[in-house]
Amino acid sequence: MKIVTWNVNSVRTRMEHIKKLIDTLSPDVICLQETKVQDKDFPEKTFKDMGYYSVFSGQKAYNGVAILSRHSFKNYKADLFDTNGQKRTIEITINDTTFINAYFPRGGDRGEESYFFKLEFYQKMKDYLEKHFLPSEKIILCGDFNVARTEKDVWDPKLLQNAVGFMKEERVALENLLGFGLIDLFREFHTEKAFSWWDYRMGAFKRNMGMRIDYILVSKPVRELSEECTIHKSFRALKKPSDHAPLSANIKLF
């Protein structure tokens, strides 16, 4: 089973890149964030023709998440908890594995409303997991978390220590969520500095000024079946790219 998570920054604008991803990796499950499309306009048929069922929860212009799956699923849910009407969470179950796809808020500087909204979102996700699951179950939580975990996950830790996405409080919130019993799968296979997002501005990609803010988090039973986790940086180098690179994993689930 190959899974991909990717913040595409508009599913319609990025359709050719998504097709390329499918041709290259042939994933079983694809979790998309920032689809930026209302449900009535979601390109469901395009994906169907490529062999994927899709579930999606979107809104006009902002946010929006979707899961594409080659396999039939059950227990489709969206809006897993209250997020001021913002479409940021979606979930399905395939066999006995729960797939949760989330677009965590970007947040803002300390004290701003968006800063608190982000920290509250993290707590609500933790509460949701504790209410509905046990860490002994097969769970995959992936998406754009908008927080870099450690100094190895940002291009300049000193400079960014008070920047959105690397503040102490945000990192504590992410570790607290991991405390449910989730494992950062990329770090099980890689120790080197690595990024999944590069700002569009200031030539950040060319200068490799990035952050690793996209994750595939898995419970222990899923970790034990996992074989590989890779950031596909080449997709960030395409023409008219998303500002995020896709992240994939091979997991012997089915």
Added chain:
DNA sequence: ATGGTTGCCAAGCAA
């Protein structure tokens, strides 16, 4: 990061 870029949709917001 006191810049800067992108996507939404048609001005300015969110990222």
